[in-house]
Amino acid sequence: MDLRLERVSHAYGSVRVLDDVSLAVPNGRIVCVVGPSGCGKSTLLRLMGGLERPLGGRVLQVGEPPAESLNPLTFIFQDFALLPWRTVAGNVALVLEDHRLGAGERERIIADVLARTRLTDFADAFPRQLSGGMKQRVGIARALSVRPAVMLMDEPLSALDSQTRELLLDDLVSLWLRTPFTAVYVTHNLEEAVRLGHQVVVLSGRPGRVRALVDIAVPLAERQPGDAVLEAHRRQLWQLLRDEASAVDRELLDA
Amino acid sequence: MPDASPDRAAGARPVPFRGGGFKPRPTGYAGPLAFVLLLALLELGARAGVISPLTMPAPSAVLQTLAELWTSGRLLDHLVPSLARLAVGATLGALAGIAVGLAIGLFSLARAGLVPLVAALFPIPKIALLPLFVIWFGIGEGSKYALIAFGTFTPMVVATYGGVDAVDRALIRMGQSFDLAWWSIVTKIILPGALPAILSGLRVASAIAIILLVAAEMLAAEHGVGAYVLEAGSLYDLERLFAGVTLLSLMGVVVNALIGRAERVLLRWRG
Numbered sequence: 001m002d003l004r005l006e007r008v009s010h011a012y013g014s015v016r017v018l019d020d021v022s023l024a025v026p027n028g029r030i031v032c033v034v035g036p037s038g039c040g041k042s043t044l045l046r047l048m049g050g051l052e053r054p055l056g057g058r059v060l061q062v063g064e065p066p067a068e069s070l071n072p073l074t075f076i077f078q079d080f081a082l083l084p085w086r087t088v089a090g091n092v093a094l095v096l097e098d099h100r101l102g103a104g105e106r107e108r109i110i111a112d113v114l115a116r117t118r119l120t121d122f123a124d125a126f127p128r129q130l131s132g133g134m135k136q137r138v139g140i141a142r143a144l145s146v147r148p149a150v151m152l153m154d155e156p157l158s159a160l161d162s163q164t165r166e167l168l169l170d171d172l173v174s175l176w177l178r179t180p181f182t183a184v185y186v187t188h189n190l191e192e193a194v195r196l197g198h199q200v201v202v203l204s205g206r207p208g209r210v211r212a213l214v215d216i217a218v219p220l221a222e223r224q225p226g227d228a229v230l231e232a233h234r235r236q237l238w239q240l241l242r243d244e245a246s247a248v249d250r251e252l253l254d255a
Numbered sequence: 256m257p258d259a260s261p262d263r264a265a266g267a268r269p270v271p272f273r274g275g276g277f278k279p280r281p282t283g284y285a286g287p288l289a290f291v292l293l294l295a296l297l298e299l300g301a302r303a304g305v306i307s308p309l310t311m312p313a314p315s316a317v318l319q320t321l322a323e324l325w326t327s328g329r330l331l332d333h334l335v336p337s338l339a340r341l342a343v344g345a346t347l348g349a350l351a352g353i354a355v356g357l358a359i360g361l362f363s364l365a366r367a368g369l370v371p372l373v374a375a376l377f378p379i380p381k382i383a384l385l386p387l388f389v390i391w392f393g394i395g396e397g398s399k400y401a402l403i404a405f406g407t408f409t410p411m412v413v414a415t416y417g418g419v420d421a422v423d424r425a426l427i428r429m430g431q432s433f434d435l436a437w438w439s440i441v442t443k444i445i446l447p448g449a450l451p452a453i454l455s456g457l458r459v460a461s462a463i464a465i466i467l468l469v470a471a472e473m474l475a476a477e478h479g480v481g482a483y484v485l486e487a488g489s490l491y492d493l494e495r496l497f498a499g500v501t502l503l504s505l506m507g508v509v510v511n512a513l514i515g516r517a518e519r520v521l522l523r524w525r526g
Contacts, residue, residue: 049432071434081429085447085524094443095433126524146433 001072001149002026002062003048003184009056009207010043016207017043020057023201023210025150027063028180030220032193034237035203035211036245041186042154044208048184049073049152065149070099074148078155080135082127082142089114089123092142099146113141116175133164137171144175151183157192166225169195177221190237194230195223200237205244205251212240312494320498334502337468337480340396341506344403345464352408352460353453356415360449361441366416373412381406382470389475399471406467407460414456418449451525454518461510465503480506 003025010018017040025031025048033041046052047059050073065072082091092110101109114120117137127135136156143151157165169192175181176196187193193200194216202212216233223230294314300306301313308316324330355373358365381402388398388405422445430440472481480502487495 051428051432073432075429075432077425077429079425081425083426083444083447085450085522094430095435097443098434098436098439126526128524128526142433 001065001182003073003150003182004060004062005044005048005057006060007057008044008047008054008059010040010047010052010054011207018047018054019207019209021203021208021210022057025182025184027182029198030176030181030183030185030196032185032187032197032200033203034187034190034193034200034241035208036205036241036248037188038206038248039203039244040206040208041188041203044203045075045152045154045184045186048150049075051075066147069147069149071095071146072149074143074146074151076136076139076143076151076153076156078158080127080132080139080159082135082138084127087124087126088119088130088138088141091127091138092145095142095146109145113144116144116178117141117171131164132160133168136160136168140171140175149182151181153183153185155187156185157189158187165189165192172196173220173223190234190241191225193237194233195225196220200233202237202240205248211244214240308493312497316494317497317501320494321501324498332478333480333483336476336478337472338506340399340403340471340479341464341468341510343396344400344468345407345461347400348404348407348464349411349457349460351404352411352456353415355408356412356417356453357419357441357446357449359412359416360419360445369412370416373409377409377413381467385471385474394475399468399476402471403464403467406463410460410463411453411456414452414459415449418452418456419445421452422448451518451522454514454521458511458514461514462507465507465510469503 005021005023008018008021009016017038021044023031033044035041043052047054050059061072083094086094089110092113093106096106096109110123111120114123117140119134119137119141122130122134127138130138136159139156157168160168173196176183185192185196197216198220200214200216201210202214203209204211214233214237216230218227218229297306297311298314301308301311301316306313321330324333355365355369359369359373360366384405385398385402388401392398392401426444426448427440430444435443468479469481469484472479473485476482480499484496484499484503487493487499
């Protein structure tokens with residue numbers, strides 16, 4: 001299943017946040033969205049996931065999601081959004097309980113996704129006992145459990161320290177290499193964008209418009225930190241963003 | 256060669272400590288100790304004749320009265336009806352309060368319609384309405400249940416919708432993004448999220464319930480701790496008066512301890 005945005009515009013009251021954004025998210029690819037803060041990156045993701053309705057334009061699913069997909073459009077949140085009163089396994093179970101699955105099938109899915117995110121030993125731990133990186137791995141496990149057609153990742157690593165971020169980035173790459181998934185990955189971190197994205201969408205400052213589309217041809221498996229081609233892409237992205245970011249930096253917040 | 260104590264030589268001294276404090280430490284003995292000290296003081300005063308038995312009975316005399324009450328079997332005659340009234344009235348009031356609070360928290364129309372109403376009901380001294388409840392529900396148990404239920408209802412409404420309002424909206428968005436059913440979001444996200452506030456509301460409500468229990472039993476009851484206290488008071492039998500007050504205070508302590516235990520079990524996830 002692909003995702004397509006056609007001339008999407010959005011506003012909160014009189015503040016226009018997105019203007020005429022057209023995008024395609026092809027099946028099996030990771031599209032990263034970068035842009036200066038307040039450019040509507042997260043809004044774009046919520047529109048794609050149906051949590052908000054665009055004021056103009058259309059968000060389209062192209063093709064049917066795979067039959068086994070329980071929740072085709074699935075989010076991974078920056079702040080993890082785990083229920084503190086449920087254990088790791090309970091947080092994953094939450095999103096399966098409303099589906100008609102046998103108890104055995106549910107257990108099987110939970111065990112599978114916890115193993116894939118290396119959380120099996122922590123199945124009975126409560127979120128407060130986990131480090132930030134582990135919490136986000138629970139978020140990823142929860143997302144995987146509903147077999148999404150498209151994963152919508154809203155700055156999933158931004159709340160983590162830089163070492164944890166590096167580790168989790170490797171985790172995401174290896175998850176993708178094992179079973180390629182489709183994802184929209186919103187970030188302000190260009191490093192992450194060039195490590196994960198098949199394509200990077202650069203948005204302008206508010207209202208967000210597509211400033212540039214940068215394709216990165218290096219296969220995900222071969223991307224290493226410090227790779228020269230990736231570094232060139234990163235610099236190119238920063239050139240594109242720099243002016244936008246400094247313009248945003250001079251704005252009043254509630255202007 | 257460096258000085259043996261370079262600190263002193265350079266005029267160095269430790270940075271003065273300015274932190275600490277403002278953090279209650281658990282001191283298990285202080286609570287009982289305060290009780291014991293007060294009782295001992297009263298007992299000594301009574302024994303020494305400083306405190307006349309007409310103004311304040313000796314704690315030992317009160318204890319003796321309680322013991323007689325127990326051996327004569329009249330303790331249960333008073334305690335059982337009181338506890339039954341408390342249980343029935345407070346349960347009815349709390350359940351209704353949680354339901355209405357939840358409705359206010361979930362539905363805009365309920366909020367707009369009911370919040371002003373609850374604000375108007377909250378400050379009414381419920382005791383003043385007892386005659387009204389007697390007319391509506393009869394002089395028997397009905398009016399007592401109604402008074403206690405009404406008294407626990409309003410604080411539970413306020414606590415519950417406050418708790419619902421405080422539930423992290425990001426968790427609700429998460430539930431929606433995974434296509435959870437409305438009912439699942441309410442029972443699995445909103446209610447557990449509001450539970451800490453509901454339980455602390457229950458603490459307030461249970462104290463109010465005990466106060467109203469006594470008020471209800473003072474008007475029309477043959478048995479009950481309130482009736483016992485009223486009778487002792489009208490006879491100026493201070494020992495029995497204090498025995499009854501002790502029972503009421505114990506009821507409060509026990510109910511509070513039960514809620515504390517419920518909190519430890521239900522809110523284990525907070526650690």
